[in-house]
Amino acid sequence: MDEGMDKNMKKMYFPQKRRSLLLIFLLFFSGIFPCLIFLCRGEETFASLPVKVVLFPFREAVLSAQLEGIIVHQQYRVGERFKKEDVLVKLDDSKYRNDLIKAEAALREAELNTRFMEQKAKDNQRLYADGLQSDIELKRSLFEAELARERLKGAVAARVDAIRNLAFCTLKAPFNGTVETILAKNFETVKSSQPILGIIDDTSLLAVMNLPTNKLATTRRGQEITIKINETKQFVTGKVFEIAGRADHRSETFEVKVLLDNGKNQMKAGMSGILVKIGK
Numbered sequence: 001m002d003e004g005m006d007k008n009m010k011k012m013y014f015p016q017k018r019r020s021l022l023l024i025f026l027l028f029f030s031g032i033f034p035c036l037i038f039l040c041r042g043e044e045t046f047a048s049l050p051v052k053v054v055l056f057p058f059r060e061a062v063l064s065a066q067l068e069g070i071i072v073h074q075q076y077r078v079g080e081r082f083k084k085e086d087v088l089v090k091l092d093d094s095k096y097r098n099d100l101i102k103a104e105a106a107l108r109e110a111e112l113n114t115r116f117m118e119q120k121a122k123d124n125q126r127l128y129a130d131g132l133q134s135d136i137e138l139k140r141s142l143f144e145a146e147l148a149r150e151r152l153k154g155a156v157a158a159r160v161d162a163i164r165n166l167a168f169c170t171l172k173a174p175f176n177g178t179v180e181t182i183l184a185k186n187f188e189t190v191k192s193s194q195p196i197l198g199i200i201d202d203t204s205l206l207a208v209m210n211l212p213t214n215k216l217a218t219t220r221r222g223q224e225i226t227i228k229i230n231e232t233k234q235f236v237t238g239k240v241f242e243i244a245g246r247a248d249h250r251s252e253t254f255e256v257k258v259l260l261d262n263g264k265n266q267m268k269a270g271m272s273g274i275l276v277k278i279g280k
Helices: 002-030 032-041 043-047 094-129 135-168 213-218
Strands: 052-064 069-074 087-091 170-172 177-182 195-212 224-229 235-243 253-261 272-278
Touching: 052 253, 087 195, 094 135, 195 213, 195 235, 195 272, 213 253, 224 253
Parallel strands: none
Antiparallel strands: 052 195, 052 272, 069 087, 087 170, 177 195, 195 253, 224 235, 224 272, 235 253
């Protein structure tokens, strides 16, 4: 009788065991079981999540025309690198050269007229002192001398404007960098303030990442951070350049920018990576 009971118990036990295994199998593949594992591991799993890094240019600018003109030459193509003070764009400057010639001629005329009027005023003052000149004539000569000096100031300002306009026909690079976009082509007529060229300074790059807020107290400017670049598989080290003044309450993170040297142009803005290490 005991043997019969044992057989019945085994028949009840093994189906129950199979049902348990089947339940675990269903929980695992339905996603519930992995969630339970992650909940148990807690902080260890969160700490192991990679922090994504995106590379941005250190600075960028869109160069625009300061006056109306025709583009006669663009020195660099998209993706080409340039040095500070290199000529990037040249506009037709024939009109502005003529304007400068006119302004210089007007300035010389104003200088001659001013000298003449000042001398005339001095002569009238001497004649007035000797009683040979009327009061009204003296006042008139003094007024004309003062008027000539004011016109001379206007002529000087006009020459300065003409020189500046002529300089605006040549767009020079404000920093070392790379041409990102060309917004106007050769032989096109551009208006004042019309964008012509987009440039970036990628001699240095800013690696932008979001760190958990619990790292805020230990993160400081100048701190070394190591990053692995996904595209090149290389490890690069930079220093914290900027820390956000406000954390994001939704993600419980704060933004950090790390300055990376890119003098050899081994990285490009837009590449991505992951955070490897904070500190030395």
